[in-house]
Amino acid sequence: MSHLTAWPVFLPLITGFLLILLRGKGIYYQRIVSLSAVAGLVALAVALIVVSLPGQYQVYLLGNWTAPFGIVLVADRASALMVSITAVLALAALWYAVASNTDEKGPHFHVLYQLQLFGLNGAFLTGDLFNLFVFFEVLLLASYGLLLHGGGRLRTRAGLHYVVINLIGSTLFLFAVGTLYGLLGTLNIADMAARIATAPGDSLGLIAAAGLLLLVVFGVKAAMFPLYLWMPGAYANTSAPVAALFAIMTKVGIYAIIRVHGTIFGSEAGELAYYYMPWVLGLGLVTLTFAALGVMAARNLREQIAYLVLASVATLLIGVGLNGSSALSATLYYLIHSTLIAGAMFLLADVILKGRGAFEDRFESAPQLPNAVVTGSVFMFGAIAITGMPPLSGFFGKVLILNAALHHEWVAWVFTILLAASLLTIITMARTGSSIFYRTLPPPPSPAAGEPLNRNAFMAVIGLFLVSPVLVICAQPVTAFTASAAEQLLDSTAYIEAVLSAPAVNNPSIEE
Amino acid sequence: MKKLFPHPVLTLALWGIWLLLNNTMAPGHLVLGFILAFSISLLTSGFWEEKVYIRAPLMLLRFLRIVLWDILIANITVAKLILGRNRKLKPGFFYVELDIRTPLGISLLANTISLTPGTVSCDLTEDRTRLLVHALHIEDIPATVKQIKERYETPLKEVFTEC
Amino acid sequence: MLEWILSALIVIGAFFTLVGSIGLYKLPDFFMRLHGPTKATTLGVGAILTASVLYFSFKTDDISLHEVLITVFLFITAPISAHLMAKAALHIKLKRVGRTREPADH
Amino acid sequence: MTLLSFNIPVVVLLPFVGAIAAAWVSRYSRLASAWAATIITLLAMAFLAPAAGLPFQGETLIQSWSWIPGIGLTFSFRLDGLALLFALLILAIGLLVIGYARYYLSPKDCMGRFFAYLLMFMGSMLGVVLSENLIQLVVFWELTSLTSFLLISYWRHRQDARLGARMALAITGAGGLALLAGVMLLGHVVGSYNLTDVLAAGDRVRASELYLPVLVLILIGVFTKSAQFPFHFWLPHAMAAPTPVSAYLHSATMVKAGIFLLARFFPVLSGTPEWSWIVSSAGLITLVIGAYIALFQHDLKGLLAYSTISHLGLITLLFGFGTQLAAVAAIFHIINHATFKASLFMVAGIIDHETGTRDMRRINGLFSYMPHTAVLAMIAAAAMAGVPLLNGFLSKEMFFQQTITASQVSGWAWAIPALVLIAAIFSVAYSLRFIHDVFFNGKPVDLPKTPHEPPRFMKIPVDLLVIICLAVGIIPMFTVAPVLHVAVAGTLQASPPEYSLAIWHGINLPLIMSILALAGGALVYTARKRLFAWHDASVARWDARIVFNAILGSLDRFAVGVTRVFDKGSLQNAAVWVIVTALTAGFIGWMGISAPLLGARELLPVDGVSLAVLAVMMAASLMTAVLHRRRLVSLLMLGVVGLVVSLVFVKFSAPDLALTQLSVEVVTVVLLLLALYFLPQSTPRERDKVRIGRDIAISVLAGAGVAVLTMGVLTRELTPISDYFLLNAVPGGGGTNVVNVILVDFRGTDTLGEIVVLALAGLGIYAMLRGMKLPAPDRDSQGRLWSSDNHPEIMRTHTRLLFPLMLMIAVYIFLRGHNLPGGGFIAGLIAAVALIVQYLANGIAWTSKRLRFDMHWVIGLGLLAATATGLVAMGLGYPFLTSTFTYLDWPVVGKFEVASAIAFDLGVFLVVVGATVLSLVELGKLSDSSHKAEQQKRRTEVR
Amino acid sequence: MLATALLIAFSLVTLALLLSFIRLVKGPDIPDRILALDTLYINAIALLILAGLHFGSSLYFEAALLIAVMGFVGTVAFSKYLLRGDIME
Amino acid sequence: MEYMISLSIGILTATGVFLTLRARTFPVVLGLTLLAYAVNLFLFSMGRLTIGLPAIIDKTAKAAQYSDPLPQALVLTAIVIAFGMTAFLIVLALKARGELDSDHVDGLADNQQTPDQRDIGKNIDPDRGTVQ
């Protein structure tokens, strides 16, 4: 019996409580344990990808109870991909946190970090809707702690908003899950999908309502218009490694829409098949518009990057909403890109902020920061990547999505908004780069001066950014993978079949 | 032995509670209950600074009987008072000078006073010598005080000692 | 016979519980109202619990005594509540009906 | 594999690699970068050379590799005549510019950066012209925008450079995106992004309903890049770049990329009225406006910039005519413009370099200072003006001929040659101004430097270019003809039409036009003083840049407005949006499917007790809201709700829930009271009645929605999966309390997640409270000092008595949980409450001294215990959290059950205790330290 | 017989519950409300035991026991809040 | 009975929403607690209402004679999670009170209507419109 599917979930959990027990041992041990665990997670993620390549679903029956009665973990190409992105991002962000000593700014950083990963990987792998709620709560509470790590005025306020909005979101989640259980009598996603096909017609209205309610919940997580208002503040005001890790948080919402809605309200859902799609697409387009304007209106670099993340989320929503294998493949490709690049950008913003001393990351003239050429070049690179300019991966992701839109009836809207938003972000990022790197003041007196470049920490930034050219150069295998993942995601029938037929290990205590 | 059984009364009481909780005298629960009672009293011994012994178990039983009886009577009396015209009631505060000195004794006395309908112990002076009591309807304060001291304080003083 | 006893106990208990709340409802000041619930905790709940003990002891073969514990705990906790509430009321110098006799040296 | 199978991508990519090399070697020597750039360019030429002959043999070379097959993106290159011409221009002029720049740049300028940017730009341009795949073409196209941004902003300390670069990026970037859209639609129509396929599908494209969008989008790309009206204004502002950059970008490369695209798509898109109208209108307007404005520029480079705009308009106009001969003229003029304009820019740079200014009002009479340069400039300017025996004359003649041809197309078309003539007159005038105003016209005014001839090597590139101007002008058949021929063939994707490159075609209309232009130009120039005055007073104020800035500015204000109105940093705003969206979503979802609201399931009767109890709950709930400004009262009301909720659980057969709810309720109240101490005791009255009204409306709708939803579900039948749990709880889970078996076994992972949440809450609270200081009030809201009796004796004694009893109950509830209501959660909460009561009664110091557990440790152990049961199962070859149980029969004790789920539940118990106590005690400690701080303060105040 | 008695008892206790709640709403002072909440808890115990008798089930016992053991904690906390503001110090 | 429960849940939701939309942290916490009660009751009732049939296996009863245990287990989880969240939020409210000198959810002072000026920078382009 292979436990590979379970390990990405439980390794961070085990590391988490080991770190609690290691509390007295000092930061050095904590770092070693934490970093090794995340490195291990990367290895596990790679293994998971390799295992998922042939296209089999890895169904893991937790507690050895068959679906739909017990909780199952399901690894397929898409979930393996999400776990991998998380692991890579987490490694870089953790490296940065350690190298920049951010982890020392408050207690329990590493514990919160590991448990955050527990929640994330759980959310990506679970095949049970209520269990998804639980993992959401885990990752949220961990994220509350991480968000507030280090403290401070704006951070606390942003944290308060983040927590309250997410608590409302959690309440909505329970209303939605409750309704679905109350009408379908099950919690397993595959089983729900199977039951919805045979549900009595008069309950479809309520099921549809619950489905859209669930979309709102995931929309809050994904930062979909008009539910994203928690997001810019939260991302802009937390510490850099946390903001970087949070780049994956919005994608949890996207993934949940793909997985949960795509399965329950997928091709098998009869009258309700893909009924939610126009909302995803429409709201994605609106989100993108607001995000682009937000990028323009941002008051400092971190806020701007937060809005750029919002724009990338909106692009993903558009990709999801276009519905179809090429659109989904494009979405997954863009998801890899946007998550890792957004993470890198938050880290880079921190490098810039520290380098500018008292001027922080505000858009005003400041003395030239130390190592301006290196930082500036990397910034330019990042700006190109995140605004979707060639030759980096953002461009190709966007082209993939546009290409998928060609067959959609809303093609004009998609093209117009996607390209107009690109233009706004390009213009704005040029202004940003110009005001941070070009328009400099004479060197300041030493106390106001920024810190020199932390080369160790900077490695994390570079490492993440390097993903972008790799995604371009290896576009062929990567898109081949995302395409196969998309095919698998769209095949609800195979998913239902695989989950519901997964056999238990023969257990002597269960008498059949 | 004293280390193992810091509070034998407590251990016994806990054992009894366990059996009561489980509504049983089954051997398994006798054993388990004893183990639990023993461990919990050991675990919480730090919370009991003073040692408590029941010097006169029979006296305790008599005291309990008195109190329960008083509660029954007082309930009926007070029920009448409540259901009757409340304007006739003569509420009042009075102090009970304490002879009993141990915290546990004082507390149990206060407890008894409160449990008996019609009187509630409201406050203990900071020097722990007087207990402020409120009565719902009181005609003769000294008589009531005397009754409290005789019926409750004296037996309590005799039952519980500390060393 | 048992049914009669049970019925009587139940109704008595419920009655005293009600009396407690009536006291709470109609007595004129806080300190007097404080006497109401003591009925409920002692005889009110006590009588119903006795009914329960009898009922379950006769319904099943075993003696059911665990209800006693409820009374035991109520006897410990109710006075604490009353004491602290009274103390709080005294502290904030809550008004009492004018005819209340004040303690000797206050 | 021969060189011919991969050399084109090498040509394109080499400059990018070279850019890194050029930047890197600059750390060793200033000039090394220039040498590196030169070598790279030569190498690129060398790689191009073996293939250069193929177009002359009528072949098109395609080199292709797979890239993203899903969207038809290949990594592929194409060398035909058109591509070859442009590649040669880019490389050759690039080489000259590199040589020129090596002398132009001052020691303060970083050579490495400059040449790296220049090489990257060169690579991007090569990529544009050599791409076979259209998406790939767009990639390089956008790269030219990016690299030109870097080049224009090279002197980043200068504001005009920064602004010019950003404007160029904005306009050309926008065009690039439009081009992307156009190309994608084009590919969609054709079914392929490969030029070969696209070029072969011209008829299909023109017949497609997407033709107009494709055309417009691609033309936006073209017009922005080639500075066609109304996108022309970025170009003069790009003159803030170092002059070698201008020489390169605005002669042969950047701006010609748009023209290249016109030529590239000529066989596909031209030949329709839409094409003619749009392209020739833009070209004509640009031609005239550029020529006109150029005359009035006082900045030497400004004049050249507008001249460039004008000439680009000319070429565009030619393509707009849509005839093959017009295309020939266009291609020819591309070549000629590249040569004379590059040399003119270089001359401007030399003058700037030598005099320290570019203001023609100050630069006069340079002929005496730098005669060599002056002669070169004069020849090049004459070529620009279309003076015979120079290359500009030839293509201009062809141009005039085409305008005359076009004028016969329709009634209004006579205007074309007329307007063209006006433009030609101004063209001659500004050329004259360039020569006369700079090299003659009296003495220099107040120059920063005394000018003299530049270094000899700086002039060599100009020399070469001017020689080309002359050679082409005099002996076109022996110089430019073959290249022009293949370029035209590449453009048309067919054999070129008959055309003549003779210098003399006899006296014809074009010649007359040329003469008129020369004469008119001379006349205008002599009248320039009055014209300048008129222009400055009227037209000069009209600058498209103002419009651009106004658009950008209002966009910016709009962005700020929208963002701040929507994202105002207000939690209430955000929360309202979420709730309203949820309501809307639910409503829309339900409305989308026509189904009755209620089902037909049989309902339970209502009884009086439930009615009363629920009424109490509803009333208490309403009171909580109504009295919310009095916080303590509101909290008390909330307590009633909590109590009644647990009664509801009892009533409807959920004893476990009731027990949990009761315990949680107690802890929550303590927690909220702990916190309330540090918060205001009442909420200020809200003044915004509208908002209250809105909130009440939203609340009522939300409540109604949820009530309706509940009724909708409860009136329908349900066949849940739960029978399985009821049937398997005892045989499979070893417990009769099915809820508990679900929690610790069937759905143990939920529970595991849940205790992680609790642990996180505890740890998070601990982390938040670390180092936190809050002022503790020394009196209550009525101004009364606090009671001095902080630990009432009677309470202390009682609670100590209670402590072991409560623990006993916790153990009892824990152990029975698998079979009867209870379990780890509830037991944990009871134990936690037992501890909390000790803290309440005896204070933190006293209790902590007697309780030496580190609650972190308890939490950690709890998680360990819960996880360990799972891991043990894994070790035995079962999935995580697989449970097992067995019955033991011991003497005396009797038969009893041992279940691994108990160990799991113990973990739950420990985490609940640890997290709850940790949270509350840390919160309690907060007040402790505050109290001390407060007392300390009072003490110091007394002193 | 027993059923009638239970019906009467339920009615009486429910009435008690309502009266307690009215006091809670009316106040007038915080201690009155605390007392009313405390009484509500006691009323709930009575209801629970009656329910146990009604259904002939011992499953209601723990809930009643729990209220007896922990119901006072809220009351104590509220009172201590009035006394000291800081309930845990 | 179902209608009464629905009405109760509705009122809990309405009051919870109303309090959640208040401007001060403490009422917000109370509001979210009420919402938690509402949603817990909702989730619980989704297994349908049954009286006197707790899901404690009794050898004499059949499966249909028990209440649905699954929603109960879910609600138990939800209660505990909501408790953890409430605890965290109320402490965060204290932290906000400490950091922002106000218990307003946006950190506004008592008499303040708009967000704090300290937190609003200008995003005017430093380079724009100053040069020809």
Ligand code: NA
């Ligand atoms: Na349990």
Ligand code: NA
């Ligand atoms: Na299990």
